Amino acid sequence: MLNKEEITYISSRLDFWDNLSKSEINLLENNIANVSYKKGFNLHSSDSECLGVLLIKSGELRVYILSEDGREVTLYRLSSSDVCVLSASCILNSITFDVHIDAEIDTDAYLINIGAFSKLSSHNIYVENFAYKNTIERFSDVMWAMEQILFMSFDKRLAIFLFDEITKTNSLKLNITQEQIAKYIGSAREVVSRMLKVFQSEGILEQSRGSIHILDKEKLRELI
Helix, strand or coil: CCCHHHHHHHHHHCCCHHHCCHHHHHHHHCCEEEEEECCCCEEECCCCCCCEEEEEEECEEEEEEECCCCCEEEEEEEECCCEECHHHHHHCCCCCCCCEEEECCCEEEEEEEHHHHHHHHHHCHHHHHHHHHHHHHHHHHHHHHHHHHHHCCHHHHHHHHHHHHHHHHCCCEECCCHHHHHHHHCCCHHHHHHHHHHHHHCCCEEEECCEEEECCHHHHHHCC
């Protein structure tokens, strides 16, 4: 059972909440569960059942597609306070491709039961609009990922990724492996390794096991 503080947190992040009837609020409150996922856990894939809508309390999720040869292309990542609707893609008729969702780090979230959310969505236009609005907003992230893969040189893609990461973490040291970078930007680890060595030779960064230290932020920015 959710406590008052949890309900306040959830309602502040679901903009349809104020347009729910009392019975709809009761239905929602009775169908939200606290869930936790360990780092590396696969929450959702093409073979799994429809999960429901996730509101992240802490942690990070990665949404990606998988090619037939096993290549992963990251579409976007979600962190604290973000809502994941694609984990309930079975109720979105316009979503016809399979996505995978992994926990990048240990993650705590609220899970809205798919049955309850589907019922609310079919009877309340505000809930339905919320689902499609969230999906459309994430679609811009998907298009940005595709644009980088299709039209940008690899050095620019890698520079954008590294610059975004140091901006997000507010740190010049990134605890990240070459394998992780490859998954995030849709490339092979060997390609990432070669370009990082080029960046290192140019004095932009230095590498150590499992981490990258940006030495020249402005020089990195010039590559973008």
